[in-house]
Amino acid sequence: MGMIEAILLTVITAATPLVIASLGELVTERSGVLNLGVEGMMVMGAAIAFAMTQVTGSPYLGLLAGIGGGALFSLLFGFLTLTLVANQVATGLALTILGLGISGQIGEPYVGVSGIKLPQIVVPVLSDIPFFGPVLFRQDLVFYLSITLVAGVSWFLFRSRTGLKMRAIGDNHASAHALGIHVIRTRYLAVMFGGACAGLAGAQLSLVYTPQWVENMSAGRGWIALALVVFASWRPWRVLAGGYLFGAVSISQLHAQAFGVGIPSQFLSALPYAATIVVLILISHNRRVTLINTPASLGKPFVPDR
């Protein structure tokens, strides 16, 4: 296996959780809800997935538990912000802090325990293609899911009737309500989809990326996922591109260090963030495009008139 294949494999592992978590948040935000609790839901998913894998011995059950755990946890956010109309920003931040605390308790018995890695699924025939085969078709289930999810969400948002309604809610919830669309119900579902995705991303951390449980192991990836949504101007395929750009720059800087280029490591460490900010500025430069894609009701509370 060549160096470039090796680097690509590492990039894929690093980018997959960002893409998945980001995609979930994208759907949530498209419905007009800003959930800043991605980091908390992600770390909850990681803890629950690891614990379930240890209890049952099956990483697939762990994966399911991570997804379910993330969705359930996001329901708390949904109840507070959609039913009780609490401030979304404050509730999201609280969700992150709460998630970090609870996940620490859930994971406590599993610290230092060696995890079970999600097995590789080798796609017959395709995996024999030179270069691309080993990189793209000898992966774990979560990677295949991540690509399917991007395509699925893109189709859902821009090609399906329900997706159109959801975007309508995100752009103007009062009008959508007047048209008889269920604003709160749709938003609940969107929030739970975001939670499930964050949970899946967390499960990838503790079952694929580094099969172990360490407190606070998401280490800020939830915040990067949040930033990627804006970076991608709320478009699913751009989330994929952004996640991979961020992953590629993060991994290349490590290689550059190991190779011994004489650039200060602090600068290299900041490079993925800097690159993302630069692209963000370039994109938001075109105000028209940004305005078209930004959900206009994002973060605004909705109280239906009864």
Place this chain on the structure above:
Amino acid sequence: MKKLIFALATSAAVLGFTAATSAQDKTKVCFIYVGPKTDGGYSEAHDHGRQALEKALGDKVETAYLENVPEGPDAERAVERMARSGCALVFTTSFGFMDATIKVAQKFPDVKFEHATGFKSSENVGTYNARFYEGRYIQGVIAAKTSKAGVAGYIASFPIPEVVMGINAFMLGAQSVNPDFKVKIVWANTWADPGKEADAAKALADQGVDILTQHTDSTAPMQVAAERGIKAFGQASDMIAAGPQTQLTSIVDTWGNYYIKRTEAVIDGTWKSEQIWDGLKDGILEMAPYTNMPDDAKALAEETEAKIRSGELHPFTGPVKKQDGSDWLADGEVSDDGTLLGMNFYVAGIDDKLPD
């Protein structure tokens, strides 16, 4: 959330303490950790020390701890709460608790404080630290003896003197076996981010190193090494469970012996403020069993450890040149502790550029 629970637990412990009549003979020893007590690394090693203390002195002591205490203004409240709750001796176990410890100690002259890895002390504040570089030197010897590639990968956290000292000790140990030995250094700029540590380990493995060593806290690099079929050194605790066929040895922090010694001093009334920097011979750190290496490498590692223990060998003994080629230690000259504790340069033979 967790802090709140422990705050409640601590207050409950205090109430229980005043209620029990027999409790008066007990000496209360308190600990403050920067991370969770189950971080699998640094804070866990301190908590093992606390447990060893309870076990050794039994009825004579009672212990309490606060975990996940952030460095900075919050630390002061934590230290003060401990001091108020009747602790006779408080161990503040992270570098960033230094100023908070000094400040609170002024208000509680009857309470003894010990601060780990710091450099400020006073009448009732002592400092303690371990000479981890002794272990790093032994690891360097093993690396040079067992590596076929002649190059090791080093996952470093932050360019502070403690870490730079470790890299230099590792390199000097390696050079004592193979003068041309190389080390590839990756700064992860984190103490604990398993994902990033794993990425760094993969990058180093992809570039052909066949030995990994780390100055970060998680077992992720060990797992990557196991996957790639190369060898690795553990960090802070024995990580053999993460790599039964992979770990060569590990520097294990064994603070327990020290905590017992100092608590006994408080009980006897002989405690006084000291600046302690103990090494292998004092039992403040240990090497995990030498495994997964040929017999000659194991013999050499054991011999090196014995020499360091007996004082025959100091890892920083001249002739040593700095990276820029200037002289640092003359033939036979041993570095003073002050230079080591403020180390901000590489020794010759390291290609990396030290981040400023």
